[in-house]
Structure formats: structure tokens, C-alpha cells
Amino acid sequence: MPGLDHDAxxxxxxxxWDALCASTGGGFYGDLMLSEGLMVLVNGAVLNRDAVVxxxxxxxxxxxxxxxxxxxxxxxxxxxALVYGAEAYRxxxxxxxxxxxxxxxxxxxxxxxxxxxxxxxxx
Numbered sequence: 001m002p003g004l005d006h007d008a009x010x011x012x013x014x015x016x017w018d019a020l021c022a023s024t025g026g027g028f029y030g031d032l033m034l035s036e037g038l039m040v041l042v043n044g045a046v047l048n049r050d051a052v053v054x055x056x057x058x059x060x061x062x063x064x065x066x067x068x069x070x071x072x073x074x075x076x077x078x079x080x081a082l083v084y085g086a087e088a089y090r091x092x093x094x095x096x097x098x099x100x101x102x103x104x105x106x107x108x109x110x111x112x113x114x115x116x117x118x119x120x121x122x123x
Contacts, residue, residue: 003111004080004104006072012111013082013102017065020088025056033113034105042098042118062088062096078106079114085121097121 012032019028030053033039039047047055070084081103088096103115 003106003109004074004078006070006082008111009072009080009082009102009104010067010070010084012104012113013067013070013084013100017062017067017086017088020056020059021062021064023059023061025059026053029053029056029113034107037112037114038116040115040117042096042120060090062090064089075103080104 016025016028016032019025029039030049033049033052035049037049039045039052041047065086065088068085068087070082073081073083075081081101083099083101086096086098086100090096098121099119101115101117101119102113104111105114106112
């Protein structure tokens with residue numbers, strides 16, 4: 001699946017985290033998400049693309065992050081999910097730790113984020 005292989009989706013996820021570290025996440029995810037796309041966050045919030053853009057434009061930047069155990073799940077022609085663990089750090093706060101699932105579809109040959117879900121991991 002061109003554009004939906006393991007390395008391409010890991011690169012997209014890293015680009016997203018880099019944008020969150022640079023306080024440019026709203027624009028990044030505004031461009032990446034489908035208009036009907038959703039994010040399901042660890043706090044139970046379900047955000048559509050407009051709400052994601054608005055919330056990320058106001059969010060404090062992450063200092064750094066680490067991704068681990070990235071796994072590709074082919075879903076069918078033109079769709080795939082990437083499952084991975086993440087730890088993100090901001091100032092003196094406890095690290096944010098969760099499992100992520102990002103589901104992508106190809107639109108005009110480019111991957112677009114359809115659904116993203118965070119699941120908390122126990123410490």
C-alpha cells in the first residue's frame with residue numbers, strides 16, 4: 001500500500017509529535033485529518049477536526065516524546081492503522097503515557113487521518 005506502509009505512517013506520527021513540540025499541532029492535524037475525522041482522547045473527550053485544531057492551537061508544547069513498539073495493521077485496500085506506545089514530557093509534569101491507534105485512509109494517493117484513539121497505560 002503506497003503511502004500506508006509502516007515507515008510512512010511512523011514518519012507521519014513523528015511529524016505530528018514534532019508539531020506538538022513546536023506548538024504547530026493545530027495546523028498539522030487540520031491538514032492531516034479527514035473533515036469527518038475524530039480523535040478519542042485519554043480523558044474521554046471525542047473531538048472532531050475543528051475541535052482538534054482549536055484545542056491544539058491553545059495547548060502547551062511538549063518538550064520531548066518517545067514512540068515504541070510501532071505496529072502496522074492493514075485494514076483493506078487504501079486503509080491501515082498504526083498502533084504504538086508513546087511517552088511525552090512537559091516541564092516538571094508526570095510523563096504522559098498511552099497507547100495510540102491512528103487509522104489512515106488514502107485520499108487522492110495521500111494518507112489522511114480518519115480516527116485516532118488514546119488508551120492510558122498503567123504505571
